[in-house]
Amino acid sequence: MIQLNSSSNAFIRKLDAFVSLSEPEKAYLAQITEKPRFVEARTDLVSEGSPPNGVFLILDGFACRYRLRSNGARHISAYLVPGDLCDIDVALLDQMDHSIGTLSPCQVVRIEPETIQDILEHQPGITRALRMCTLVDEATLREWLVNVGCRSAAERIAHLLCELLVRLQSVGLATDNGYDLPLTQVDLADTTGLSNVHVNRSLQELRRQGLIELRSKRIEILDLSTLRTLAEFKPSYLHVKTRAAA
Amino acid sequence: MIQLNSSSNAFIRKLDAFVSLSEPEKAYLAQITEKPRFVEARTDLVSEGSPPNGVFLILDGFACRYRLRSNGARHISAYLVPGDLCDIDVALLDQMDHSIGTLSPCQVVRIEPETIQDILEHQPGITRALRMCTLVDEATLREWLVNVGCRSAAERIAHLLCELLVRLQSVGLATDNGYDLPLTQVDLADTTGLSNVHVNRSLQELRRQGLIELRSKRIEILDLSTLRTLAEFKPSYLHVKTRAAA
DNA sequence: CGAACTTTTGATATCACTCAAGGGACGTGG
DNA sequence: CCACGTCCCTTGAGTGATATCAAAAGTTCG
Numbered sequence: 001m002i003q004l005n006s007s008s009n010a011f012i013r014k015l016d017a018f019v020s021l022s023e024p025e026k027a028y029l030a031q032i033t034e035k036p037r038f039v040e041a042r043t044d045l046v047s048e049g050s051p052p053n054g055v056f057l058i059l060d061g062f063a064c065r066y067r068l069r070s071n072g073a074r075h076i077s078a079y080l081v082p083g084d085l086c087d088i089d090v091a092l093l094d095q096m097d098h099s100i101g102t103l104s105p106c107q108v109v110r111i112e113p114e115t116i117q118d119i120l121e122h123q124p125g126i127t128r129a130l131r132m133c134t135l136v137d138e139a140t141l142r143e144w145l146v147n148v149g150c151r152s153a154a155e156r157i158a159h160l161l162c163e164l165l166v167r168l169q170s171v172g173l174a175t176d177n178g179y180d181l182p183l184t185q186v187d188l189a190d191t192t193g194l195s196n197v198h199v200n201r202s203l204q205e206l207r208r209q210g211l212i213e214l215r216s217k218r219i220e221i222l223d224l225s226t227l228r229t230l231a232e233f234k235p236s237y238l239h240v241k242t243r244a245a246a
Numbered sequence: 247m248i249q250l251n252s253s254s255n256a257f258i259r260k261l262d263a264f265v266s267l268s269e270p271e272k273a274y275l276a277q278i279t280e281k282p283r284f285v286e287a288r289t290d291l292v293s294e295g296s297p298p299n300g301v302f303l304i305l306d307g308f309a310c311r312y313r314l315r316s317n318g319a320r321h322i323s324a325y326l327v328p329g330d331l332c333d334i335d336v337a338l339l340d341q342m343d344h345s346i347g348t349l350s351p352c353q354v355v356r357i358e359p360e361t362i363q364d365i366l367e368h369q370p371g372i373t374r375a376l377r378m379c380t381l382v383d384e385a386t387l388r389e390w391l392v393n394v395g396c397r398s399a400a401e402r403i404a405h406l407l408c409e410l411l412v413r414l415q416s417v418g419l420a421t422d423n424g425y426d427l428p429l430t431q432v433d434l435a436d437t438t439g440l441s442n443v444h445v446n447r448s449l450q451e452l453r454r455q456g457l458i459e460l461r462s463k464r465i466e467i468l469d470l471s472t473l474r475t476l477a478e479f480k481p482s483y484l485h486v487k488t489r490a491a492a
Numbered sequence: 493c494g495a496a497c498t499t500t501t502g503a504t505a506t507c508a509c510t511c512a513a514g515g516g517a518c519g520t521g522g
Numbered sequence: 523c524c525a526c527g528t529c530c531c532t533t534g535a536g537t538g539a540t541a542t543c544a545a546a547a548g549t550t551c552g
Binding site for chain 2: 065067069070073075077078087089090092093094095097098128131132134135137138139141142143144145146148149150192193232236237239
Binding site for chain 4: 441444
């Protein structure tokens with residue numbers, strides 16, 4: 001288990017893992033993130049079509065980027081887990097091309113455009129870490145595209161579960177093999193491009209093979225090695241120093 | 247037809263459309279991009295696993311980002327068309343998590359890390375334009391994910407064709423309804439997550455409906471409005487001032 | 493003119509979807 | 523504390539879109 005510093009939070013831990021922040025940098029980040037706001041599940045933080053206004057940082061809970069099709073179908077294109085920040089350059093655009101909403105109850109900080117500007121101008125270390133975050137977000141998006149584009153249902157789900165294990169471990173929110181997963185099967189379906197019925201059956205298949213245990217929003221990965229092989233999961237795209245090298 | 251300035255190229259045209267470059271900025275970019283290199287089709291510019299070294303700019307032809315699965319399957323996660331530059335911050339990472347290769351014969355410029363550094367430090371206007379390019383690339387990736395995740399075969403292909411029309415128009419390489427498309431049906435299959443056989447049948451379906459004409463690497467869109475409706479294509483994610491508003 | 497690649501066609505197989513309904517779990521109000 | 527509603531998970535049956543395999547026809551290019 002990663003030992004949590006009381007003055008730390010998921011965001012600081014995540015950035016620190018990328019660039020080894022100095023104490024003043026940590027203090028700066030702690031000050032910015034000190035008053036999180038509670039947001040209920042299934043609430044939009046940013047809506048498609050609206051002008052971007054500041055940037056959101058998730059400190060607890062799961063949020064996502066998503067789009068709605070005209071037939072009502074939702075597609076989730078990214079998860080925002082604790083420590084994740086939406087794009088720092090988003091102010092350059094005149095309107096959002098997707099929405100951001102919570103999936104579970106969340107602790108959220110909204111960062112003002114002026115603060116972002118201040119970081120970009122006067123905090124090179126933090127800026128560097130944030131740029132790396134953006135690159136990793138992009139790599140993750142590419143990985144999801146590959147996932148949906150050419151893997152079977154069970155493989156897609158397995159890949160997603162492996163990815164979340166690494167991401168949550170890197171912010172101290174997962175044990176060696178398990179983590180809280182506050183998503184419904186419908187959420188997973190909208191993420192993987194499958195129907196909820198088929199997600200259900202694929203999860204059962206993973207359980208039947210003894211790879212995972214999943215109930216009441218908690219997952220334990222019973223056989224990580226086989227699950228990784230099945231999903232062809234190679235964590236390098238996350239650019240995290242994994243504790244257990246693949 | 248967009249009238250091409252002889253001192254201009256696709257890259258300058260693209261950036262200029264985002265931020266209205268000054269003459270000195272255009273001159274700076276012209277100087278950087280003055281000696282393109284010819285690269286044959288199906289050649290890697292950057293390989294997965296290798297450390298990034300400089301950044302590539304496509305001035306003519308089609309390239310792509312792709313990954314290979316262990317079973318040999320390829321998935322294409324982005325097209326690089328004339329004017330497109332791969333990520334300016336890529337030097338922050340220690341190794342590439344995907345490959346970049348040409349699909350058709352290309353004119354390519356390699357930009358040194360020092361040049362990128364110089365731009366980021368001393369060319370705020372250009373930097374701003376490049377940051378917008380990155381945001382658009384990310385939005386495009388999200389759109390592709392939605393495409394593969396929840397559209398039918400014909401819709402996916404239609405969407406891709408609509409996107410390319412807008413992107414190529416923005417750099418003066420498409421007429422109102424047509425452009426050169428130097429891709430094989432296998433390339434399209436690896437992009438859309440379909441089999442090449444099914445791409446072929448879907449293209450026939452689009453032809454049969456009188457929506458497109460496609461032969462010998464040239465596509466004419468015969469009924470753009472219907473094609474857009476079919477694909478549910480909304481070009482806002484490209485953040486381009488389209489000549490024909492949707 | 494032949495070799496290699498690309499597109500097209502046909503036949504069959506399969507994965508995943510849809511529709512429909514039953515069974516839990518959880519919270520709320522009586 | 524029970525009754526009820528709601529949301530989520532699960533199961534079954536039937537369907538459909540897309541994959542796979544195989545081979546023919548067309549194209550490109552040295």
